[in-house]
Amino acid sequence: MSTISRHEVVRVAALARIELTEAEIDRLAGELAVIAAAVARVSEVATPDVPATSHPIPMWNVMRDDVPVEPLPVDEILAAAPEAFEGRFAVPQILGEDA
Amino acid sequence: MTELTRLTAAALAAALRAGEVSSVEATRAHLDRMAEVDGAYHAFLRDNAADALAAAAVVDAARMRGEDLSPLAGVPIAVKDNIVTRGLETTAGSRILAGWIPPYDATLVTKLRAAGMPILGKTNLDEFAMGSSTEHSAYGPTRNPWDVTRIPGGSGGGSAAAVASLQAPLAVGSDTGGSIRQPAAVTGTVGVKPTYGGVSRYGLIALASSLDQIGPVARNVEDAAILHEVIGGHDPRDSTSLPDAVAPFADAARHGDVRGMRVGVVLELGGEGYQDGVRASFEAALDLLRDAGAEVVEVSCPSFDFALAAYYLILPAEASSNLARFDGMRYGLRVEPKDGPVTAERVMAATRGAGFGDEVKRRIILGTHALSAGYYDAYYGSAQKVRTLIQRDFTAAFAAADVLVSPTAPTTAFRFGEKIDDPLAMYLNDVATIPANLAGIPGMSLPSGVSGDGLPVGFQILAPAHEDIRLYRVGGVLERALEARWGGPLLDVHGVNGAAE
Numbered sequence: 001m002s003t004i005s006r007h008e009v010v011r012v013a014a015l016a017r018i019e020l021t022e023a024e025i026d027r028l029a030g031e032l033a034v035i036a037a038a039v040a041r042v043s044e045v046a047t048p049d050v051p052a053t054s055h056p057i058p059m060w061n062v063m064r065d066d067v068p069v070e071p072l073p074v075d076e077i078l079a080a081a082p083e084a085f086e087g088r089f090a091v092p093q094i095l096g097e098d099a
Numbered sequence: 100m101t102e103l104t105r106l107t108a109a110a111l112a113a114a115l116r117a118g119e120v121s122s123v124e125a126t127r128a129h130l131d132r133m134a135e136v137d138g139a140y141h142a143f144l145r146d147n148a149a150d151a152l153a154a155a156a157v158v159d160a161a162r163m164r165g166e167d168l169s170p171l172a173g174v175p176i177a178v179k180d181n182i183v184t185r186g187l188e189t190t191a192g193s194r195i196l197a198g199w200i201p202p203y204d205a206t207l208v209t210k211l212r213a214a215g216m217p218i219l220g221k222t223n224l225d226e227f228a229m230g231s232s233t234e235h236s237a238y239g240p241t242r243n244p245w246d247v248t249r250i251p252g253g254s255g256g257g258s259a260a261a262v263a264s265l266q267a268p269l270a271v272g273s274d275t276g277g278s279i280r281q282p283a284a285v286t287g288t289v290g291v292k293p294t295y296g297g298v299s300r301y302g303l304i305a306l307a308s309s310l311d312q313i314g315p316v317a318r319n320v321e322d323a324a325i326l327h328e329v330i331g332g333h334d335p336r337d338s339t340s341l342p343d344a345v346a347p348f349a350d351a352a353r354h355g356d357v358r359g360m361r362v363g364v365v366l367e368l369g370g371e372g373y374q375d376g377v378r379a380s381f382e383a384a385l386d387l388l389r390d391a392g393a394e395v396v397e398v399s400c401p402s403f404d405f406a407l408a409a410y411y412l413i414l415p416a417e418a419s420s421n422l423a424r425f426d427g428m429r430y431g432l433r434v435e436p437k438d439g440p441v442t443a444e445r446v447m448a449a450t451r452g453a454g455f456g457d458e459v460k461r462r463i464i465l466g467t468h469a470l471s472a473g474y475y476d477a478y479y480g481s482a483q484k485v486r487t488l489i490q491r492d493f494t495a496a497f498a499a500a501d502v503l504v505s506p507t508a509p510t511t512a513f514r515f516g517e518k519i520d521d522p523l524a525m526y527l528n529d530v531a532t533i534p535a536n537l538a539g540i541p542g543m544s545l546p547s548g549v550s551g552d553g554l555p556v557g558f559q560i561l562a563p564a565h566e567d568i569r570l571y572r573v574g575g576v577l578e579r580a581l582e583a584r585w586g587g588p589l590l591d592v593h594g595v596n597g598a599a600e
Binding site for chain 2: 057095
């Protein structure tokens with residue numbers, strides 16, 4: 001199992017859409033290397049014959065009755081948005097710079 | 100009227116029913132107490148005074164009309180700030196949600212309002228419930244009422260401190276790896292993590308969805324039980340909500356009996372790494388359970404040694420996915436990049452860089468790494484297998500014992516700054532509480548006494564899934580025996596709020 005390098009922090013931060021300062025990258029690389037080494041212990045006992053558990057109390061096909069209810073208040077939702085325009089969320093340009 | 104804030108929730112509810120006090124008076128007494136002492140503790144991020152008093156007046160009027168009211172009608176309560184409240188700012192302790200006014204109520208909040216419980220305010224927490232000390236709150240830490248130089252536990256340190264310092268008779272918290280139980284332990288209060296799915300999580304800002312559970316925070320076992328009955332039960336809006344009917348928890352707390360019960364001491368949750376004072380308090384409490392007729396046995400859960408490692412893969416992995424919703428588009432903070440084109444993706448990165456604190460970034464990066472191609476099987480896949488092994492250990496242990504017990508935390512409240520620069524040391528404080536979350540089983544922490552350092556020690560009780568009632572049965576018996584020995588509730592006897600004078 002690999003450790004977490006500075007390069008890996010930069011790669012993962014881009015995947016996670018988090019802008020980091022140079023100082024943060026340095027610090028995180030050091031801290032995460034220690035944490036990753038500690039948590040890597042799980043592979044010691046995770047043998048192929050052990051099934052994985054994703055959910056503590058198994059449930060299947062949870063359904064509920066299809067009952068019409070009042071939708072959430074659009075004005076309150078948009079009032080809490082960073083920016084709104086004509087009853088919708090307003091967002092920055094979503095296509096790349098080359099478009 | 101400050102004596103009103105000393106009443107247990109059960110006693111206050113009885114006084115309200117008897118017409119000896121109004122809900123407006125009780126709510127005002129707690130708001131006054133908040134104004135008086137919370138400058139020292141910072142348990143609350145904000146009050147909800149006007150709305151709470153209005154809700155109290157509605158309950159008082161309903162009572163005057165002779166309406167049939169809920170058992171806790173008129174009893175005020177504090178709510179952790181990662182549970183959404185319509186019209187009342189909800190931040191989860193994060194800058195990224197500063198100023199956010201939710202457009203809906205969590206099911207829990209709907210239930211509290213329907214029960215006529217005025218909401219006093221929103222309590223402090225580590226950002227998005229990631230931490231064991233509240234030091235990761237973007238709005239500054241909460242201080243422990245036992246010693247303001249020490250942490251109140253986390254993430255729900257605000258709820259625990261609010262209850263311990265008589266600012267609220269009851270509170271609610273959320274427990275992902277111990278965030279209800281560990282704060283209870285270090286503040287001398289009672290906290291319960293119900294069986295996974297026992298209390299609706301609709302409107303709880305998700306941290307790790309396969310681990311999160313809302314539960315009661317109180318000053319005694321009976322109060323926690325009464326609140327659990329009010330907030331528990333099925334919710335069609337939460338697909339992980341259990342269909343189980345709410346059991347008579349309060350009755351179990353009041354009249355429980357442990358004669359013939361087998362109490363299992365978990366060998367892996369004690370011994371090395373646990374402070375002497377913590378161990379001594381735990382052993383003394385075990386003797387009281389023996390005296391009450393319980394049979395104390397030892398059980399071994401060898402996979403628990405890997406629980407912390409599995410937890411710190413599963414939690415960051417799930418958190419990295421859950422927190423993707425904070426993208427600066429629909430709610431909360433939006434920050435534009437300092438230079439270059441203002442595209443949505445660059446705004447997301449700038450917003451999340453500015454809006455998340457250190458611990459949240461640490462866990463999102465770790466979780467994203469653990470889920471990324473090439474690492475998934477070794478990290479997340481292995482952690483899920485450990486989860487199976489831990490469940491098997493619990494199954495075997497519960498074949499030998501009706502409940503399991505351990506100290507709630509290995510240490511009493513540590514000092515501010517002691518672990519903030521060492522994430523692993525901070526994580527280790529949750530070593531005894533994490534296995535319950537991985538297995539979905541219920542757990543309770545109640546005070547077993549004070550350590551040699553004068554600080555409270557938590558005693559943890561664990562029960563099989565769906566058997567939360569056993570926590571109240573055993574917790575009630577132990578609390579009665581302890582209070583008989585102490586001569587009253589721990590907080591009073593030790594004069595945390597001046598009661599000993």
